[in-house]
Amino acid sequence: MRELALLYRQTAADLSIAREDPASTSLARYLNDLLGRSHNLAYSGAARSRPSGAWHFYAREFPRIFRRTLPFTAAAFAMFLAGMGAAVAVASADPGFERFVLNGKMMDTIERREMWTHGIVAIKPFASTAIMTNNITVSLAACAMGMFAGIGTLYMMVFNGLLIGVVASACHRAGMSLDLWSFIAPHGTLELPAIFIAGGAGLILARAILAPGTLPRRDAIAAAGSTAIRLLLGVLPLLVIAGLIEGFISPTDVPPAVKFAIGSAMLVLLTIYLSSARTTEP
Numbered sequence: 001m002r003e004l005a006l007l008y009r010q011t012a013a014d015l016s017i018a019r020e021d022p023a024s025t026s027l028a029r030y031l032n033d034l035l036g037r038s039h040n041l042a043y044s045g046a047a048r049s050r051p052s053g054a055w056h057f058y059a060r061e062f063p064r065i066f067r068r069t070l071p072f073t074a075a076a077f078a079m080f081l082a083g084m085g086a087a088v089a090v091a092s093a094d095p096g097f098e099r100f101v102l103n104g105k106m107m108d109t110i111e112r113r114e115m116w117t118h119g120i121v122a123i124k125p126f127a128s129t130a131i132m133t134n135n136i137t138v139s140l141a142a143c144a145m146g147m148f149a150g151i152g153t154l155y156m157m158v159f160n161g162l163l164i165g166v167v168a169s170a171c172h173r174a175g176m177s178l179d180l181w182s183f184i185a186p187h188g189t190l191e192l193p194a195i196f197i198a199g200g201a202g203l204i205l206a207r208a209i210l211a212p213g214t215l216p217r218r219d220a221i222a223a224a225g226s227t228a229i230r231l232l233l234g235v236l237p238l239l240v241i242a243g244l245i246e247g248f249i250s251p252t253d254v255p256p257a258v259k260f261a262i263g264s265a266m267l268v269l270l271t272i273y274l275s276s277a278r279t280t281e282p
Helices: 002-019 022-049 054-068 070-093 096-101 104-111 118-122 124-147 151-173 177-210 217-248 256-276
Strands: none
Touching: 002 022, 054 070, 054 217, 054 256, 070 096, 070 151, 070 177, 096 104, 096 151, 104 151, 124 151, 124 177, 124 217, 151 177, 177 217, 177 256, 217 256
16 A cells, blocks of 8 residues: 555656646546546555454554554653663762752652642542643654654653653652652553653654655655554553543552552553554454
């Protein structure tokens, strides 16, 4: 299908040239007929061979696209880890860096050995909705900012890693590492991979801009945009589920062992889903 699309565009360009030459009337007629037949083949063939609907997309197409674009997701993850590692290193050498990055109120709460997340418990439904909205916004931004040659996506991945690294360092210094990671574990095993996938989508856009390959840059961006949009659609359910868990389970007094078990189960299920979904049509 990708080769057919490329040939279709090349033939359309040839047709445009042929129409400007009065001596090429028969050639133009032939090319126009060829374009019409290829258009019908592409769309009617796709309709016959692929079942439509959300079930097909989430059961087969999204996992397939994820695996095909895994290097971009891995690159986004590496950027996140680089920011997190740099933050831990700097905060370990200079504890004042934590207060510089985080607001004073949050640092005061951590120094009192209190979690800043307890306020979520009293307003679970509203907090859960706000969390979902924020996570979806971050994912959309991580993808869309790839249009700035990837610089925006790089910034978002590194900055988010830096924030978690600083918070982790501050909590470790206050003896609250268990509280922090037991809070992150239930929802983070879905939320963070979803954000990395969105970041990978942004890097796909960046590659189309910087290195379009054999395609014209406009066509490369259009193809990359189609892939990026499907990746974003794929992570939306992950972000919704993560938001529900973060609003209703993560900040509660559920034992840490249970929270880690929930997080582990979510990660295993996500791994099975993304790696084992069927890749071929029946």
